[in-house]
Amino acid sequence: MRQKITIKTIAKELGVSTSTVSKALRDSHEISVETKDKIKAYADYYNYKPNNLALQLRNQKTKVIGVILPKIVHHFFSTVIKGIESGANDKGYHIMVCFSNESYESEVNNLKVLSNGSVDGLIVSISNETLENSHFEHFQGLVNEEIPLVLFDRVHDSIFCDKVIVDDIGAGYKATKHLAENGRKKIAMLSTPEHVNIGTLRKQGYLKALKEFDLMSNENLVLEIDEKEDAKTQIAKVFDNEIDAIFAVNEIYAAIAIRLAKEQNLRVPEDVSVIGFTDGLISEYSSPSITAIVQHGLTMGRQAVELLIERIENENESLPPRTKVISSNLHVRESTKSK
Amino acid sequence: MRQKITIKTIAKELGVSTSTVSKALRDSHEISVETKDKIKAYADYYNYKPNNLALQLRNQKTKVIGVILPKIVHHFFSTVIKGIESGANDKGYHIMVCFSNESYESEVNNLKVLSNGSVDGLIVSISNETLENSHFEHFQGLVNEEIPLVLFDRVHDSIFCDKVIVDDIGAGYKATKHLAENGRKKIAMLSTPEHVNIGTLRKQGYLKALKEFDLMSNENLVLEIDEKEDAKTQIAKVFDNEIDAIFAVNEIYAAIAIRLAKEQNLRVPEDVSVIGFTDGLISEYSSPSITAIVQHGLTMGRQAVELLIERIENENESLPPRTKVISSNLHVRESTKSK
């Protein structure tokens, strides 16, 4: 990068002090019109841009928000990040993005490097590995340093900070209820291992609906799909029971289930109705298109950033931690149908 | 944020100078072992972390790479960003991400705020609006300031910088060739408006293959789908001709085409074979699964960041602009079949 033009160089070239230049550029009344004009013209001509680093150091704030996500090639998370960026942009903030790739170590690392002054606050969704092992000390560190922090989607109670979550119980309930109202009697669920709390919560809603409609709640009907193994062979087992509906914890499992159903000569939605979670491209474009819970990632992102900035800009008064629950709703498509 | 601990406070507390503290923490031989131990112990106890802003200002580099993308909720771009982040991370860099949302104004804006010292270099994929109107002065500005810049995927010849692109011509050729080799005679293409160069390039490959196989290259067979209008009604027109294959410029158009084919009681792949671009989730999970050109977004991201960092860290020697072409290949699935 070639020699950048600074206030100092302008001052030297024009034979004035740096304070004069600074004031002139900020249109201070302390500077005469002629001097201002001269300085502005010079700055304009040489395309002067104030150095952000210097400003950040001086103002002790960066106007940057750190974001740590478990992954990015994923409809929900990329939607959230879009919401965060747009919300941040509206308030003059930028975002710095890191991915933990579901790894605890990576998460700790990212947290450390981002909390050394380069960001004014953080928005994080916890990695699976961290949730699995229940290690949250690194977050505690942040809280102690009083660095504003907002957790979303993958959160944990033990961390004392603002949170934005989806109503997972309600969503599981709505999905299952929809299937029950369509006359489905034997509804299976494709869930996640227990430590991933989203799976457990959605299952709670699922069970609640089953109870309400007096439907069988056989433990065999709930499959905990392990991400590390092959999904297809695990999901295939769901057809061992004679089911007439499936509630899947994400849209990929839903798509796989539909495909397996076809292979078994079952018609979707007539013989088996299927509901997915995450209203992404798969749900929209597969055939049949898939009825899905929409998670409103965009609103989640915007909410998270709003909470965060509010906290950043009122750091003196210490508000108590808040939790925003974003309610989800059902997007009914072709993969569900009443009997 | 509460009173952070700095070198100054350590110095004052321990009755030494800031230089001593700095040297001690960096384990300089100039400082006696006892003093070093004392200082380190103190720093450790109070969890001292050097302030990044100060370091950045002093070193005149941020170790941050700015990334500007047209959009993020998109398989290809989110894959690229993953590649960029991982490549950057390997070399100790972080990324700051902005989205132009395909808007020229937004792109100019992002470019301006990022080029004021907050990043060491930029990776950009040009927005559609910018390409449409051929306004590239804002990039010229960057080049003049000698801020390292790498363009990827959506590039333009008039900008003098490093580039990473996919072999769009070759990809279009490979896709069409595959269809032709399967005995398809009347191959349609779902393209983009002309200003989006990716569409035009892929079309060149398409035409080349048609010629090679002595197939009809009727202009009616090429549909330029306008993103601003409804895609489905536009794509429906492709069936006005009696075609037996479709090459779509992205996976969404491919998925829509498949669905429309089914509605017309055409079997895929028997009656109509379909190939898409972008090997994303839709291609993988729709049924039939879609044969697609895989773009290797991950490698593109890694290549881009590699070029950029090389340039950042050798800013003295001025290398000529380089262009890396990432060749794509075909992932054959169920949506294509020989006659």
Next chain:
DNA sequence: ATAACTACCGAAAACGTTTTCGTGTTGACA
């Protein structure tokens, strides 16, 4: 004529580091 203002500008500190260049105190050696 003196006091009080106004208009205009500069010096210096501050943000938190690192690094160069001194400088004072040892101890060893001739």
Next chain:
DNA sequence: TGTCAACACGAAAACGTTTTCGGTAGTTAT
């Protein structure tokens, strides 16, 4: 006893800003 090196540390500049506090000239009011 004088010289010199080694050792341990500090002062100050530098990165690029902004802002507070003075200060000087000239003008106006008393």
